[in-house]
Amino acid sequence: xxxxxxxxxxxxxxxxxxxxxxxxxxxxxxxxxxxxxxxxxxxxxxxxxxxxxxxxxxxxxxxxxxxxxxxxxxxxxxxxxxxxxxxxxxxxxxxxxxxxxxxxxxxxxxxxxxxxxxxxxxxxxxxxxxxxxxxxxxxxxxxxxxxxxxxxxxxxxxxxxxxxxxxxxxxxxxxxxxxxxxxxxxxxxxxxxxxxxxxxxxxxxxxxxxxxxxxxxxxxxxxxxxxxxxxxxxxxxxxxxxxxxxxxxxxxxxxxxxxxxxxxxxxxxxxxxxxxxxxxxxxxxxxxxxxxxxxxxxxxxxxxxxxxxxxxxxxxxxxxxxxxxxxxxxxxxxxxxxxxxxxxxxxxxxxxxxxxxxxxxxxxxxxxxxxxxxxxxxxxxxxxxxxxxxxxxxxxxxxxxxxxxxxxxxxxxxxxxxxxxxxxxxxxxxxxxxxxxxxxxxxxxxxxxxxxxxxxxxxxxxxxxxxxxxxxxxxxxxxxxxxxxxxxxxxxxxxxxxxxxxxxxxxxxxxxxxx
Amino acid sequence: xxxxxxxxxxxxxxxxxxxxxxxxxxxxxxxxxxxxxxxxxxxxxxxxxxxxxxxxxxxxxxxxxxxxxxxxxxxxxxxxxxxxxxxxxxxxxxxxxxxxxxxxxxxxxxxxxxxxxxxxxxxxxxxxxxxxxxxxxxxxxxxxxxxxxxxxxxxxxxxxxxxxxxxxxxxxxxxxxxxxxxxxxxxxxxxxxxxxxxxxxxxxxxxxxxxxxxxxxxxxxxxxxxxxxxxxxxxxxxxxxxxxxxxxxxxxxxxxxxxxxxxxxxxxxxxxxxxxxxxxxxxxxxxxxxxxxxxxxxxxxxxxxxxxxxxxxxxxxxxxxxxxxxxxxxx
Numbered sequence: 001x002x003x004x005x006x007x008x009x010x011x012x013x014x015x016x017x018x019x020x021x022x023x024x025x026x027x028x029x030x031x032x033x034x035x036x037x038x039x040x041x042x043x044x045x046x047x048x049x050x051x052x053x054x055x056x057x058x059x060x061x062x063x064x065x066x067x068x069x070x071x072x073x074x075x076x077x078x079x080x081x082x083x084x085x086x087x088x089x090x091x092x093x094x095x096x097x098x099x100x101x102x103x104x105x106x107x108x109x110x111x112x113x114x115x116x117x118x119x120x121x122x123x124x125x126x127x128x129x130x131x132x133x134x135x136x137x138x139x140x141x142x143x144x145x146x147x148x149x150x151x152x153x154x155x156x157x158x159x160x161x162x163x164x165x166x167x168x169x170x171x172x173x174x175x176x177x178x179x180x181x182x183x184x185x186x187x188x189x190x191x192x193x194x195x196x197x198x199x200x201x202x203x204x205x206x207x208x209x210x211x212x213x214x215x216x217x218x219x220x221x222x223x224x225x226x227x228x229x230x231x232x233x234x235x236x237x238x239x240x241x242x243x244x245x246x247x248x249x250x251x252x253x254x255x256x257x258x259x260x261x262x263x264x265x266x267x268x269x270x271x272x273x274x275x276x277x278x279x280x281x282x283x284x285x286x287x288x289x290x291x292x293x294x295x296x297x298x299x300x301x302x303x304x305x306x307x308x309x310x311x312x313x314x315x316x317x318x319x320x321x322x323x324x325x326x327x328x329x330x331x332x333x334x335x336x337x338x339x340x341x342x343x344x345x346x347x348x349x350x351x352x353x354x355x356x357x358x359x360x361x362x363x364x365x366x367x368x369x370x371x372x373x374x375x376x377x378x379x380x381x382x383x384x385x386x387x388x389x390x391x392x393x394x395x396x397x398x399x400x401x402x403x404x405x406x407x408x409x410x411x412x413x414x415x416x417x418x419x420x421x422x423x424x425x426x427x428x429x430x431x432x433x434x435x436x437x438x439x440x441x442x443x444x445x446x447x448x449x450x451x452x453x454x455x456x457x458x459x460x461x462x463x464x465x466x467x468x469x470x471x472x473x474x475x476x477x478x479x480x481x482x483x484x485x486x487x488x489x490x491x492x493x494x495x496x497x498x499x500x501x502x503x504x505x506x507x508x509x510x511x512x513x514x515x
Numbered sequence: 516x517x518x519x520x521x522x523x524x525x526x527x528x529x530x531x532x533x534x535x536x537x538x539x540x541x542x543x544x545x546x547x548x549x550x551x552x553x554x555x556x557x558x559x560x561x562x563x564x565x566x567x568x569x570x571x572x573x574x575x576x577x578x579x580x581x582x583x584x585x586x587x588x589x590x591x592x593x594x595x596x597x598x599x600x601x602x603x604x605x606x607x608x609x610x611x612x613x614x615x616x617x618x619x620x621x622x623x624x625x626x627x628x629x630x631x632x633x634x635x636x637x638x639x640x641x642x643x644x645x646x647x648x649x650x651x652x653x654x655x656x657x658x659x660x661x662x663x664x665x666x667x668x669x670x671x672x673x674x675x676x677x678x679x680x681x682x683x684x685x686x687x688x689x690x691x692x693x694x695x696x697x698x699x700x701x702x703x704x705x706x707x708x709x710x711x712x713x714x715x716x717x718x719x720x721x722x723x724x725x726x727x728x729x730x731x732x733x734x735x736x737x738x739x740x741x742x743x744x745x746x747x748x749x750x751x752x753x754x755x756x757x758x759x760x761x762x763x764x765x766x767x768x769x770x771x772x773x774x775x776x777x778x779x780x781x782x783x784x785x786x787x788x789x790x791x792x793x794x795x796x797x798x799x800x801x802x803x804x805x806x807x808x809x810x811x812x813x814x815x816x817x818x819x820x821x822x823x824x825x826x827x828x829x830x831x832x833x834x835x836x837x838x839x840x841x842x843x844x845x846x
Binding site: 054080 | 697698699702703705706709710712713714715716717718719720829830832835843
């Protein structure tokens, strides 16, 4: 790594969106044949910085040098000419196209299908990819789509590859395969930037770590000479403990019994197959699985929003009285104390109305309670005040439309509202999706508080480390079926990963509501 | 048999404006622009051709018209008029990011008003007794049949009895289908309509594609208007005579699942349905039934819309970002 021959040199880069400064005076270097991790909390400006390298955004100030030549990267096409390729977190693929159509997109010159396919085959052989060029994107798994993305940038002659949170959607096994490909590319002299906030991966793959905090450059660490604690402290700006508490369940009793649920979506695809489990009060049941394995449908079925083909959901209250929830109106289910907070990928999609303010959004839950002519605005306002206060929501005021808040704050409001309704059963999905470490831990604390109060919690998560730390039991879903239900304290990450992709054998022999 | 043989050429003549409109709208929609201004564009295409032709015929006076000029002047005016419509739409929607539906409907209102205004003005200028303009000399050239059409009997009637614009419509539809399916340009255009962010990241100039597809689409659709006046209506322009063919063309786009080659057959089918009422005998005492039969194309459109909205295949869906404007730095 000699200093005169950097592949990328970014100096004094600044970029703002409206009033928000996404990057302030950031420096960044990348040398040929190295893998650099770009580490930072959400909203720290990692993706923005790399988007400027990839030509998606144009910097307000600063200079970029590629191979020691100053360049203006005004468009993605320009970036591609300079050998820069980026694999975005939300894949840039056309769903109805085949793999090869996506790969050749943007290429110039003669339109020769067989030549293109041959070239794709060569790339696959060289780096160890497995791509079927004629498969349509919408038939692919997330991991396959990602492979197509990477093959695409290599096809277009990439020298500098940027991967934006590539492992967020992969199983541990798929992640390992991706890392193998990355090492092959590195051997080939290509430079790679990997944007991530998973420290274990930083340690496993990168040569150097560049840390950003609140849009500013904080420092660079040699991976070999650092440890996760040091990186976290740099990332957050102060020392944090990385352990999540797991209080022992107090007097667990069966609260919700789910039996043989089957769900088919409108396109005729069976999303949930014969799922049975039960939830205890005062326990957290984690759900692991590749996204789209039926988590959403299952939760919505319990909350009464999703129609089920067959099956039953029985709610058992403190006195032991049993109620069948299937067929009940969602409002009645909610009144029994079953609260659902689902954080979709775009955060606003479900549960909150972007153009309404915080207290109005609180009102969405309670407006049916008073049976007067006019709505009661006082109570929701008090709830809003409490949520803002307790969860430390940063907002100009209660009258601010929710969509103007940052993603993390929106999520706090959503989760806070569900918890404020004093539920007996709390269903949360992706509660910390995209949240930074501080906010995530606040949410974990909130969920644990509910657990201590005897609430039965269902926690659908993405990060297996977190899932294993916070849950008492983990149910692993694979393709709409229960792969297994395991004890969170005894299982290993690898075992969960395997369960996520294939059904365990012993599971098939067990009785449906066993254990 | 004789009735049927007479019916087919009429159906095809009726189909050609629809086919032009349908092909044009497919090109436009493949770029992600839902141009509901199509009826207006076709109207403007027609009146522009009429204006050009009107002044040319008047300048010639009683003498003979030059065949090449009589075709090229209205054709050029028509292309210019509809291209400007496409340019206005693209500027509003792509550059200023105005709502596509509202812009489209405004363009239709504008186009129809534009046509009726200048149509009315020309009628005043021509001091005609009837509220219409007759461009018989130009029309005769547009309606010139292939010389051997008459020699071939019913076969000639069926295949060769149309003016050159009719064949142009079919050729354009086939070219569009080929370009969309088999060329790099088609792949790029489709990617712009499906997922502009992806196209942009792949280095495709999204703005340029949207502008050119919309303008080319409008020009093709405008030719449909020209065909209607010069060939189908025998060179007679009267206000509002073009009717709702533009809307039917948009319905055809959905009916054909955005496939230009399928559009040829679908347009003929709809052309037939459009005039079917003339061929169903009702007798003098039940003239009201005719009005009911006139509903057939619209009823079929509605039924088709119901069926096509139930389809499941991903390839049969509209372009994914149809109707959505693209802004690169959107967060």
